[in-house]
Every structure is written in structure tokens, then in C-alpha cells.
Amino acid sequence: MKRTYPDYYQQFRCIADRCGHNCCVGWEIDIDGGTLRRYLRMKGPMGERLRQSIEITADGASFAADAEGRCPLLNANGLCDLIADQGEKALCQICRDHPRFRNRLRDREEIGLGLCCEAACRLILGNGEKPGLITEDDGRSKAAPGGAEQRWLDARDHLFDLIWTPSLDIDSCLSLAMSRYYGISRVPYTSRYWSRFFLSMEHMEPSWIERLKKLHDRKSQYMTIPPSDDDGQLRRLATYFIYRYAVHGWKRRRSQHNSCVAFAALSVYMIYLIGKETGDLYEAARQYSAEIEYSDINVEKLLDKFDRYAEEYI
Numbered sequence: 154m155k156r157t158y159p160d161y162y163q164q165f166r167c168i169a170d171r172c173g174h175n176c177c178v179g180w181e182i183d184i185d186g187g188t189l190r191r192y193l194r195m196k197g198p199m200g201e202r203l204r205q206s207i208e209i210t211a212d213g214a215s216f217a218a219d220a221e222g223r224c225p226l227l228n229a230n231g232l233c234d235l236i237a238d239q240g241e242k243a244l245c246q247i248c249r250d251h252p253r254f255r256n257r258l259r260d261r262e263e264i265g266l267g268l269c270c271e272a273a274c275r276l277i278l279g280n281g282e283k284p285g286l287i288t289e290d291d292g293r294s295k296a297a298p299g300g301a302e303q304r305w306l307d308a309r310d311h312l313f314d315l316i317w318t319p320s321l322d323i324d325s326c327l328s329l330a331m332s333r334y335y336g337i338s339r340v341p342y343t344s345r346y347w348s349r350f351f352l353s354m355e356h357m358e359p360s361w362i363e364r365l366k367k368l369h370d371r372k373s374q375y376m377t378i379p380p381s382d383d384d385g386q387l388r389r390l391a392t393y394f395i396y397r398y399a400v401h402g403w404k405r406r407r408s409q410h411n412s413c414v415a416f417a418a419l420s421v422y423m424i425y426l427i428g429k430e431t432g433d434l435y436e437a438a439r440q441y442s443a444e445i446e447y448s449d450i451n452v453e454k455l456l457d458k459f460d461r462y463a464e465e466y467i
């Protein structure tokens with residue numbers, strides 16, 4: 154089996170009590186079946202506490218958050234009591250994995266760090282230089298990727314090359330990527346249109362709504378980024394979204410209009426615009442990811458929007 158990951162992946166360390174947006178607050182933390190059985194059998198005071206902290210419904214088991222949305226095992230110092238008592242091996246799958254994501258392809262597993270974690274966000278935006286992908290092969294891969302899958306892996310390599318074209322600024326690079334893989338050279342509609350669209354989607358943090366409203370009230374503009382010598386972090390953002398999503402292109406109905414590429418481009422523009430407004434690109438990226446990327450409903454809504462646009466106008 155092959156295993157592919159970005160070159161910054163191994164540097165990730167959770168900053169735990171120093172994290173300003175702890176992932177144990179405000180998220181529903183589901184408990185997988187194997188871990189649930191282990192927790193239900195666990196002896197001693199921690200076993201007792203775990204059983205009091207779990208909520209089981211028809212949809213499955215999760216930790217019952219308190220009134221402030223905090224995981225019941227997160228202590229006042231921002232550390233996990235379960236890890237302190239039993240070690241990391243006691244965590245459920247979601248807590249062990251976060252903020253890592255996995256994409257399973259035919260002959261490999263692709264892994265990466267999710268942008269919604271502020272420690273991961275620093276690594277993803279990095280120093281503005283082109284990130285590399287590392288592939289390990291244990292020599293036991295059974296099958297090569299199928300035709301469509303290999304086509305999209307090749308297309309993704311081409312997209313990385315487009316995004317890092319040295320003679321072009323990020324705006325022109327995104328335009329080329331859109332043109333080649335979605336069918337038009339610009340993300341359609343204006344900043345005001347998109348901020349209104351985002352306001353209609355599900356959200357978590359009130360500050361996200363405030364930021365979208367501010368963007369909405371600004372002079373409306375087409376989705377563009379002015380040329381700058383310092384756009385490496387935006388290129389790294391585009392690379393992140395393409396690495397994570399573009400391979401799903403072939404799974405969608407209209408693969409000649411890869412809406413995942415349009416979603417990647419829109420994400421870079423929105424993060425850029427909100428970062429420009431607040432002066433903090435890292436926080437704009439982290440919050441965009443938490444609000445949009447980590448909601449399956451929101452991602453699907455955006456992909457559907459681009460699917461329908463392509464169907465009607467391209």
C-alpha cells in the first residue's frame with residue numbers, strides 16, 4: 154500500500170492548552186463503535202466518568218458537551234483528562250485522527266492536515282514556498298489506480314504546476330486552473346453575491362457572520378486578487394484545497410466541469426478577502442475551514458452550486 158502526505162505533515166504537534174480554538178469546544182465528537190465498547194467496559198473512576206459523559210442516540214454515540222459546548226473531559230487548563238489518565242491510546246478514532254484527513258484511492262491512502270486546526274493552518278500556509286508530496290510504498294500495493302482515477306491524479310499534478318507557474322501571479326494561476334478544469338476562467342459572481350450565499354449556509358461562530366456581513370457591505374467586486382510578489386501562502390492554500398478535493402472530481406457527475414476546482418478557487422478568494430479585511434490570513438483560513446470545509450452540508454451546497462452553474466451556463 155502506498156501512503157502519500159505533504160512534506161510538512163510530520164511536523165504537526167497539537168498545541169493543546171495554547172490553542173485559541175480548541176477542537177474539544179464547539180464540535181460534536183462522535184465515538185466509534187469499537188471505542189464505545191471499550192469505554193463501556195472500562196473499570197475505575199475514569200470508566201465511571203466516561204460512561205457519565207457519553208450520550209447515545211439512534212444516530213450513534215458522542216460526548217455530551219456542556220452548556221459552553223466543551224467536551225466533558227476537557228479540563229479547566231485546556232487539557233484532556235482522558236489522555237492524562239490513560240494516555241493517547243485511549244482516545245476514540247476522531248480524537249486520535251484530528252486534524253488529519255484521509256482520502257482512500259485504489260492503490261494508496263492520501264493523508265493530510267485539516268486547515269481548521271490553528272497549528273495545522275500555520276504549517277499549511279508555511280513560508281510561502283511550494284510544498285512537496287511524499288509517497289511511501291511498502292511494496293504491497295495490489296492494483297494500480299484505474300483509468301479515471303489515474304487521469305485525475307495526472308490532472309491534479311498538472312493543477313499543482315499551474316498554481317505554481319513562476320511567471321504568473323496567483324490570480325492568473327487560478328484563472329488558468331478554472332479555465333482548464335471547470336470551463337470558465339473566473340469564479341462567477343461577485344464578493345457581495347458570495348457573502349450573501351455564505352450567510353445562507355449553516356454556521357458556528359457569530360464572528361463568522363460578522364465578517365461575512367462586513368464583506369457584504371463593502372463595495373462589491375469580482376473575485377480577483379491584485380498582483381503581489383508575496384502570494385506564496387495563497388498558492389499553498391490553493392495547493393491544499395486541490396490536494397484534498399480535486400481527486401474527487403471524477404466521482405461527481407460532470408467530470409468535464411470539475412466543481413471541486415471551482416470550490417478550491419472560491420475558497421482561496423474568500424479567505425483572501427476576509428484576511429484582507431481582518432489583517433489576519435491565518436485566522437481567515439482557519440475560520441473558513443471550520444465554518445465551510447468541516448460542514449459536509451456546506452461543501453455539498455457549494456459543489457452543487459458549481460455543478461448547476463456549469464450545467465446552465467458553460
Ligand code: SF4
Pocket residue numbers: 166167168169172173174175176177251252269270271272273
Ligand atoms: S485545534 Fe489543533 S492545536 Fe488546537 S487542540 Fe485541536 S488538534 Fe490541538
